[in-house]
Amino acid sequence: MQFLLAFIVAAPVIGAVAALLPAPPGLRGRTPQQAVLRHGVIVTGTVLIAAVVLALGFDRDHPSKMQATTDISWIPALHVRIHLGTDGISLPLLVLTALLTFLCALYSCFKPPAGPSPKAFVALVLFLESGTLATFAVLDLVLFFLAFEMVLIPMYFLIARWGGAERTAAAWKFILYTVLGSVVMLLGILLIGVKSGTLDMVALATDNGRDLTHTTQVLAVLAIAIGLAVKTPMWPLHSWLPDAHTAAPTVGSVLLAGVMLKMGTYGFVRIALPIAPEGMHTFAPYLAAFAVVGIIYGSLACLSLARRGNKGDLKRLIAYSSVGHMGFVLLGIASMTPTGVNGALFANIAHGLITGLLFFLVGALKDRYGTADLDTLAGATGAALYGRAPRLGGLVAFAAVASLGLPGLAGFWGEMLTMFGAFDPARGLSRPAFLTFMSLAALGTLLTAAYLLVVVRRVCMGSAPQTTHEARDAPETSEAGKAHETHEIHGIPDIRNIQDVQGYELATWSPLVALTVLAGLWPAALLGLSDPAVQKLLAGGKA
Secondary structure, eight states: OHHHHHHHHHHHHHHHHHHTSOOOGGGOOSSHHHHHHHHHHHHHHHHHHHHHHHHHHSOTTOTTSOEEEEEEEEEGGGTEEEEEEEOTTTHHHHHHHHHHHHHHHHHHHHSOOSSSOHHHHHHHHHHHHHHHHHHHHBOBHHHHHHHHHHTHHHHHHHHHHHOOTTHHHHHHHHHHHHHHHHHHHHHHHHHHHHHHSOOBHHHHHHHTTTTSOHHHHHHHHHHHHHHHHHHTTOTTSOTHHHHHHHHSOHHHHHHIIIIIHHHHHHHIIIIIHHHOHHHHHHHHHHHHHHHHHHHHHHHHHHHHHHSTTSOOBHHHHHHHHHHHHHHHHHHHHHHTSHHHHHHHHHHHHHHHHHHHHHHHHHHHHHHHHSOOBHHHHTSSSOOOHHHHOHHHHHHHHHHHHHHTTOTTSHHHHHHHHHHHHHHSOOTTSOHHHHHHHHHHHHHHHHHHHHHHHHHHHHHHHOSOOOOHHHHHHSOOOOHHHHHHHHHOBTTBOOOTTOOOOOHHHHHHHHHHHHHHHHHHHOTHHHHHHHHHHHHHHHTTSOO
């Protein structure tokens, strides 16, 4: 099993190098572009199979124990080791990363993004996958930092070279925010290494901060939390995210929301909570406050974008919704309780499944209509997906109600458990303050339901009928003008006979739908893995 985990981390890098080489005869398609895209499907599919085998071989009776470990000395002078392993906290994230990357490769094989060479595109996606998998698998702080940074360059080029309008500015904003945050995080990591004498995350978690003074823990958590908060992203360090999502290609948005945002919250759980508990305890109320502000802010921003006449972009709206959803994750972590942290980890997985599906669907809408502008989609012609493309409309509605936390679907359990964690926070944290945070988070769930239902009504049902006053004041249109409007409005192609869900789209989206339902109906599948590991983590390796 230890070789299997190492293979999962290394295989995408080897595949990325191979993607830049000429295709062997057995992989040549009708065109060189098709051959390299097929190569991406094969590599990511192999990694997914390996991840599933790893999950099936995982000892579920001892999910708190690090399994499939590899521990090799790398830089002895700096005490840096190639230390890999997985437990009930990281295993679901490894499988989620492998699944989403495979689905992105499969989608791109049938719907290649417009832009430069597919070879570079496939190589960047595979390199990004390797960095993300390594982040969830490494158990050395220096390796964690390197893997954390490894994903930035691929995502920068995916946005800058294959993105839409204003992609260059969005890519630069993404890289500047994340690199600056990471520089500060590195200072915190080095502080822990110097003061404790080790960079091994397992040893540091077992020590539970006993060899670090209170001041050291506070400074270390402050520095590390800034870097993690940028990647999460936490309000007010979120402003790079809407621009990045709006400009990114569909595959870039799916990977950014589905797996990259999880790297930040995973770092809070794996590093800040067990290694510097006193520092985390000091900042927990502030983290919770920023989290609930993000929940309310993200929901209000989405409500504004969903309003008629505000020219809201659907991709931008989902990006702001991610700020709110990740706020629930941070609230659960800030409670420093097993219930809250388990809820945060569950919400991580649920958000990856649901938001990944949402970005796939919005990409499909943009391909069909030529725009993701909500006013245009629900304008005079009206998207009215229920009538024009019923299966696509049904999937949009499903993803929306899953995102708002409908009971029985994956989004419900994470939000509920994080609020339960805030209801009874860890000893020493102000319960009145956390009750206030919980109440604000509950208000955020209502606002989330409001904007998502508005989106469903406008996109799936078409525009609302005109009032008598609007009809009287509207200028008359000639028959020729009406015919022209029916065929093309604001450059949108004829939408009377748009395609419904196609075969490759069904193959790409069905696993996300199925897992969203499965996680909602059987939450114990995830909680049974994470709970013992979280209990041990919070107890300093004693449980």
